[in-house]
Amino acid sequence: MSKKITVKDVQNAKTEGRKLVMVTAYDYPFGLMADEAGVDIVLVGDSLGMVVMGLDGTVAVTMEDMIHHIRAVVRGCKKPLVVGDMPFMSYNTSIREAISNAGRLMKEGGCDVIKLEGGTDFAPTVEAIVKAGIPVQGHIGLTPQTASALGGFVMQGKDAAAAKKIIDDARALASAGAFSLIIEAVPAPLAQLVAEAVEIPVIGIGAGPHVDGQVLVTHDMVGLFDKFVPKFVKQYTQIRPTILEALAAYQKDVRESTFPGPEHSFKMADNTLEKLKKMM
Ligand code: KIV
Numbered sequence: 445m446s447k448k449i450t451v452k453d454v455q456n457a458k459t460e461g462r463k464l465v466m467v468t469a470y471d472y473p474f475g476l477m478a479d480e481a482g483v484d485i486v487l488v489g490d491s492l493g494m495v496v497m498g499l500d501g502t503v504a505v506t507m508e509d510m511i512h513h514i515r516a517v518v519r520g521c522k523k524p525l526v527v528g529d530m531p532f533m534s535y536n537t538s539i540r541e542a543i544s545n546a547g548r549l550m551k552e553g554g555c556d557v558i559k560l561e562g563g564t565d566f567a568p569t570v571e572a573i574v575k576a577g578i579p580v581q582g583h584i585g586l587t588p589q590t591a592s593a594l595g596g597f598v599m600q601g602k603d604a605a606a607a608k609k610i611i612d613d614a615r616a617l618a619s620a621g622a623f624s625l626i627i628e629a630v631p632a633p634l635a636q637l638v639a640e641a642v643e644i645p646v647i648g649i650g651a652g653p654h655v656d657g658q659v660l661v662t663h664d665m666v667g668l669f670d671k672f673v674p675k676f677v678k679q680y681t682q683i684r685p686t687i688l689e690a691l692a693a694y695q696k697d698v699r700e701s702t703f704p705g706p707e708h709s710f711k712m713a714d715n716t717l718e719k720l721k722k723m724m
Contacts, residue, residue, distance in 0.1 A: 449484055449525045451557060451579045451623045457484070457656065458645040464657025466527075466647055467665070470496045470513045474662060475520025485647075486524040487659060488514045488555065490531050490589070494671075495663040502588050505531040507545055514553030527581055528555030532589040535560050539572045546573045546580075559626065561587035563613025567620040574621035582617035584610055584638075585651065586629035597674070599650075601630040610634060611641050618642040626659060627651045629676065650676030 457464050466485035469475045470492045478486045492513055493499040514528045528549035535542035546558045557579040560566065570580045585600045594600060601607040607630075614625055624645045627635050632652020639646040639655045648655035660677060663669035667682035697703030712720075 446523055448523055451525065454485065454525060454624055454645055458643070464645055464647055466657060466659035467662045468492075468659070469517045469521070469662060472516045472520045475517035475526075477520075478662070479521045479523055483524055484657070485527060485659070486517060486521050487527045487559065488517045488529060488553075489559075489661065490529045491661050495661060495669040501591065503532045507531060507534050507548060510549060511553045514549060514555045518554040525557065526555045527557050527559050528553050530558055530560040535566075535569055535573075539569050542569045543573055543576045543578075546578045547576070550578060557581060557623070559583055561589050563609070564616040567616040570617055570620040570622050579623045580621070581624045581626060582614075582622040583626040583628065584613045584617070585627045585635075588628075597629075599629050599631065601634045607631070607634045607637075611638055614638045614642050614646070618644050627655065629674075650674060 454464060464485060465483045466487060467478050467483050468487045468489045468491060469478050470488060475486060488510065490502040490505040490510065492509065493502045493505040496513070497505070497509070499505070510528060510531050514526070518526055530542075530545060530549065534545040542560075546560075549555055549558050558573070559581040560570070560573075561583040562569075563582075563584050566582075570582060573580050586594060586597065588597070591597050601610045610627075610630060611634075614627070617625060622644060624647060625638075625642070626647050626649065627638055628648075629650040630638075632654060635646065635648050635651035636654035645656035647657040647659050649659045661669075664673060664677040665680050667679045667684050668687075670684060673679065694703065
C-alpha cells in the first residue's frame, strides 16, 4: 500500500506544480473506488444532503449524519486525505462549539482534516480550530449552506467589488492558517487571481482551470444524481441508466421465474431431501 497523503503533501503539490485531484464520497464503496483510482483528497461533503439523503439543500444535514458517513468513507480510504465537512450551524454559533464539533468529526468520524464555509468573518474560527490542532480547509465563493443569502446557486464575484471581497476572503483564511481552499462558482480569471494571491493550494469547482486542483461531486460526475446538473459539471459516465436497466431486467426475471436459476441456488443431497419429506 502506498503512503497516506498528508496536509504537507497537499501543500507541496502547489509549490511543485502538481494539480490536486479531489472528489466527494459518502460511503464505503465510493471511498474504496476513490482510493483505488488514486485521487489525492476525498471530501465527505454535506452535499450528501442532496445527492444521498434527498434533501433540497445542505442546511438540514446534522453532525450525526456527517459522522455516520465519514466513518464509512474512512474505512475505504487508506491513501487519500479525507476531509470532513462541517455542517450548517456546527461552527457558526461560537468558536468553542466550532472547535468541539471539528474535534468530533475527527475523533468520532475519523477524518484527517475538516472543511468549513465562509470568508473573512470566519477567519477567527479557522484560526482557533487550527490552534487546537485540527487542519482546516476553507470554502469561499458560492457557499451552498448560505446560498439563499447569496442569491441562490449562482456564480459569485460578478462585479469588481464582489470579486475583491473573495480575494480578501482567501487572504484572511490563509493568514488564519487554513491549509487549502475550495473556491466554488466564480469566474475563471478571478479564481486564477485568488490562486496567485495565496500560497496555499486553491482547489476549484466551477472556477476554471487556472487553480491548483479540481473537485467534483462524484454523484454528478458519474451521472448517478441528475435532478440538477450544474453547468460546471462534466459527466464522465452515465451510471443511472445502467442501474435502471439492471433493475428492470431483475424485475422481469423475478416476475417470470427465470431468476434464481440453478447456478444461484443451494443444492440439497437427494437422500437428505427424501428423509426430510418423510419427517413432514
Ligand atoms: O459538500 C460538498 O460536496 C462540497 C463541494 C461542492 C466542494 O462542499
